[in-house]
Amino acid sequence: MPDALTEPLISPSLPLICDAAVIGAGPAGLMAAEVLAQAGVAVHVFDAMPSAGRKFLLAGKGGLNLTHSEPFAPFAARFGARSAQIAPLLERFGAEHLRAWAQGLGVDTFVGTSGRVFPADMKAAPLLRAWLHRLRGLGVQFHMRHRWLGWAQDGALRFAVPQGERQVAARATVLALGGASWPRLGSDAAWVPLLAGKGVDIAPLQPANCGFDVPRVDAPVGETRRDFFRELIGRGPAPAVGWTPFFAERYAGQPFKSVALSFTASDGRAFARRGEFVATATGVEGSLVYAVSSLLRDEIAAHGHATFFLDLLPSHTPERVLAEVRHPRGARSLSSHLKGRLGLDGIKAAVLYEQLGKDGMQDAALLAQAIKALPITVVAPRPVEEAISTAGGVAFEALDGHLMLQALPGVFCAGEMLDWEAPTGGYLLTASCATGRAAGEGAARWLALQKK
Numbered sequence: 001m002p003d004a005l006t007e008p009l010i011s012p013s014l015p016l017i018c019d020a021a022v023i024g025a026g027p028a029g030l031m032a033a034e035v036l037a038q039a040g041v042a043v044h045v046f047d048a049m050p051s052a053g054r055k056f057l058l059a060g061k062g063g064l065n066l067t068h069s070e071p072f073a074p075f076a077a078r079f080g081a082r083s084a085q086i087a088p089l090l091e092r093f094g095a096e097h098l099r100a101w102a103q104g105l106g107v108d109t110f111v112g113t114s115g116r117v118f119p120a121d122m123k124a125a126p127l128l129r130a131w132l133h134r135l136r137g138l139g140v141q142f143h144m145r146h147r148w149l150g151w152a153q154d155g156a157l158r159f160a161v162p163q164g165e166r167q168v169a170a171r172a173t174v175l176a177l178g179g180a181s182w183p184r185l186g187s188d189a190a191w192v193p194l195l196a197g198k199g200v201d202i203a204p205l206q207p208a209n210c211g212f213d214v215p216r217v218d219a220p221v222g223e224t225r226r227d228f229f230r231e232l233i234g235r236g237p238a239p240a241v242g243w244t245p246f247f248a249e250r251y252a253g254q255p256f257k258s259v260a261l262s263f264t265a266s267d268g269r270a271f272a273r274r275g276e277f278v279a280t281a282t283g284v285e286g287s288l289v290y291a292v293s294s295l296l297r298d299e300i301a302a303h304g305h306a307t308f309f310l311d312l313l314p315s316h317t318p319e320r321v322l323a324e325v326r327h328p329r330g331a332r333s334l335s336s337h338l339k340g341r342l343g344l345d346g347i348k349a350a351v352l353y354e355q356l357g358k359d360g361m362q363d364a365a366l367l368a369q370a371i372k373a374l375p376i377t378v379v380a381p382r383p384v385e386e387a388i389s390t391a392g393g394v395a396f397e398a399l400d401g402h403l404m405l406q407a408l409p410g411v412f413c414a415g416e417m418l419d420w421e422a423p424t425g426g427y428l429l430t431a432s433c434a435t436g437r438a439a440g441e442g443a444a445r446w447l448a449l450q451k452k
Contacts, residue, residue, distance in 0.1 A: 018044045020443055021157055021170035023148050025052035026186075027429060028415025028436035029176030030131060035440030036174075037138035041447060044168070045140060046159060048147040048186050053128045055178070055185040059429075060124025066102060067095040067426035069111045078427045080294065082420040085396045089434040098430055105130040116426050148177070150194040171450065172410050172443040176436060179390030179416040180205045189390075191417065199407045201395040207387035208421040209428075210293050211285025212378035214243055215305075243283070247354045252281040254347045260314035261288050262373075263306070265299050274314055279347060283378055290388065291423050297381050297391075309373040312348045322368040334361060344371070389428055391421035402442030403435065410446055414439035 022033045025047035036043045045052070059065075068075060075095060076087040099109050099117060107127045108120040119127055146166065149158040156167040175195075178187030189205055196202055255278050262272040277286030289296075292308065299306035313321060321342065329337035338344040344352070352370055353361060360366055384390055394413045398406060403418075405411045414435040422428050 015156060015167040015169055016044065017169045018042055019170070019447060020044070020172045020174065021046060021168055022174045022176060022440075023047070023157070024174075024176035024178060024186075024415065025049070025142065025144075026176060026178060026415060026432070027053070027056055028432040028439070029174065030135065031433045031436030032174040032176060032412070032414055032440035032443065033135060033140050034131075034138065035437050036444050037135065037140050039440075039444040041172075041444055043138075043140045044143060044170075045135075046143045046146040046148065046157075046168070048145065050144050052132060052142065052144070053124075055182055055187060056128060056429075057124050058182070058185060060122075063122040064119055064124040064127065065116050065424070065426045065429070066109060066119060067098045067117045067430045069095065069115045069117055075427070078422045078425075079420055079431065080422075082396065086420055086431055086434070089438050090430070093434045093437045095426070095430055098433055101433075102127060105134065114425075148191065148194075150197075172412070172447050174412045174414060174436075174439045174443050175417065176413075176415045176439070177417050179393060180384045181207070181387045181390050181416075183385050187390075187416065195394065195405075198405075200405055201398040203392040203395055203419045205384060205390045205392040206297060207381045207384040208293060208297075208391040209290040209388035209424050210297070210384075210386065211280060211283060211289060211382040212293070212296060212300075212306075213283040213380045213382065214377060215379050243279075243281075244354060247279075247350060248281045251279050251347050251350055254279055255286065256288075256310070256312075256347060256351075258314070259288070259348075260311040261292060261308055262311070263292055263295055263299075263308035265295050265306075266303060269295055271295055279351075283382075284376065285382070287424065293381070294391065294421060296378060300378065300380060305377055305379045307375050307377045310351075310376055312344065312352075312371050312374060313342060316342070316372075318368065318372050321371050322365070325364045325368045325371070342371070388424060389416060389421065391419075393417045393419040395419050400442075402445060403439040404442055404446065410443075412439040412443050412446075 019042045020036050022029045022043060022045045025045050029045060033043045033045050072094065076083050076090055079086040095117065102109055102119065105127060107130065109117050110120055111117055146159040146161055149160055152158050152167055156169045157173065159166045159168065175191065177191045180189035181187055192202055255276050257276045259276065260272065260274045264270045271292045273288065273291060275288035277284055277288040296306045324341040327341055335349060338349055351374065352367065355374060356367065356370055394417055396419060399413065400406055403412045403414060405413060415432045418435060420431065422431060
C-alpha cells in the first residue's frame with residue numbers, strides 16, 4: 001500500500017490558508033486534485049484514513065475493473081434515472097479518456113471477454129502509486145488522518161486530527177467523501193447532517209449493488225409448499241418463503257452458475273440476463289443479483305417483497321426440460337435421473353427440493369416449470385454498509401452545471417456522494433472519475449473568476 005503521504009503538522013492551532021481543499025482521497029478526490037493542480041492551483045488533499053485510495057485498492061484486490069468497453073449510449077444508460085446528468089460528464093471524460101489517462105501513467109489496459117477493461121497486470125496498487133507520484137510532482141500536498149467536521153463560524157473547514165482540531169481556510173473546496181458503503185474504509189456518510197444542516201437537498205442513502213435476504217421463516221413443506229409454488233409459477237401472489245435451516249447451513253457460499261435471472265417490477269421495468277450469483281445463509285448475493293439490485297430494492301420498498309424467476313437451464317427449451325423430466329427413469333432415484341438427463345445436481349437440485357418440497361418434486365409438469373422459472377422471493381436488501389456502492393446522496397438539483405452547491409458557493413461535490421447509481425462493471429469508477437474531473441474543473445473556474 002502506498003505511504004500515508006502525510007505532510008508534517010507543525011501546529012494544529014495555526015489555521016492553514018490555501019487556494020483549494022479536496023476532502024476525500026479516493027478516485028473522485030484525486031481526479032479533482034489533479035485537474036486543479038494542472039490548472040496551476042495550490043491543492044491540499046485531506047482524508048480521514050492513514051493512506052489514500054483505500055476503497056480503490058480493496059475494489060481492485062481481485063483485479064481492478066477500470067471501466068467498460070461498450071458503446072457510449074448503452075454505457076450512459078447504465079446510470080438509469082440519472083443518465084441525463086451523468087452523460088454530459090462522461091462525454092468529457094468517459095471510458096476511452098480513462099484508458100488514455102491510465103496509459104499516461106504507464107499502465108496498459110486490455111478488454112476482457114465480458115467487455116470489462118482491466119490494467120494489464122490486473123492490479124490497482126501500481127496505478128495508484130503512479131498516480132500519487134504524479135500528484136506529488138504537481139505539488140499536491142496530502143494531509144491524512146484529517147476527519148472533516150464541517151465549518152467553523154467564520155467559514156473555515158474544521159478537521160479532527162490526532163493532535164486535536166485543525167482549521168483550514170480554503171478559497172474553493174471539493175467534497176469527495178463517498179457514500180455509506182464500506183465505512184471501515186472511510187465512506188461513513190458522516191457528511192450527510194453537515195450538508196443537510198446547510199440546506200443542501202440530499203436523497204436518502206440506500207444500498208446499491210447489494211445482496212438480499214429471503215424471508216426468515218420456517219418454510220412450509222409438502223403439499224402446502226407445493227401449492228405455494230404452483231401460485232408463484234403461475235405468476236400469482238408471492239408468498240413469503242425463505243431458506244430452510246438445512247439449505248442455509250449446507251449451501252451458503254455456493255454459486256449458482258450458468259443460470260438466467262428475470263424480473264419484472266410492478267411499474268413495468270424489466271430485467272433478464274444470464275450469469276451467476278451465490279446463495280448466502282440469509283439469501284442471495286453476487287454479480288447477477290447486483291445487476292438487478294436497484295429494481296429489487298425499489299420493489300421491496302413499494303410492496304414489501306420482490307420475486308424474481310430463476311432459469312436453472314437457460315440453454316434448454318421448456319419442451320426439452322419437460323421431456324427429460326418425464327423420461328422413464330426405471331430404478332434410478334429422481335436425483336440421479338435429473339443429474340443424468342439434465343446435469344442438475346448440487347445447489348441447483350437442492351434449491352428445487354428446497355422450494356418445491358418432496359411431493360412437488362414428483363409432479364413432472366411442476367418440476368419442469370420450476371427448472372425454467374423457479375421463483376425466489378426476497379424481502380430486504382442487505383445493510384448499506386455491506387453494499388458495494390450506495391444510491392442517493394447530494395441531489396443534482398442542489399448543484400449548478402459545474403457541480404457547485406448552490407447553497408454553498410465555492411463548494412463542489414464529486415463521486416459517490418452524489419445522487420446516482422450504476423451496476424458493477426467499471427461504471428462506478430468511471431463516473432467517480434468523471435465527476436471528480438468536472439468538480440475540479442468547476443473549482444478551477446471558480447477560483448479564476450474570483451481573481452477577476
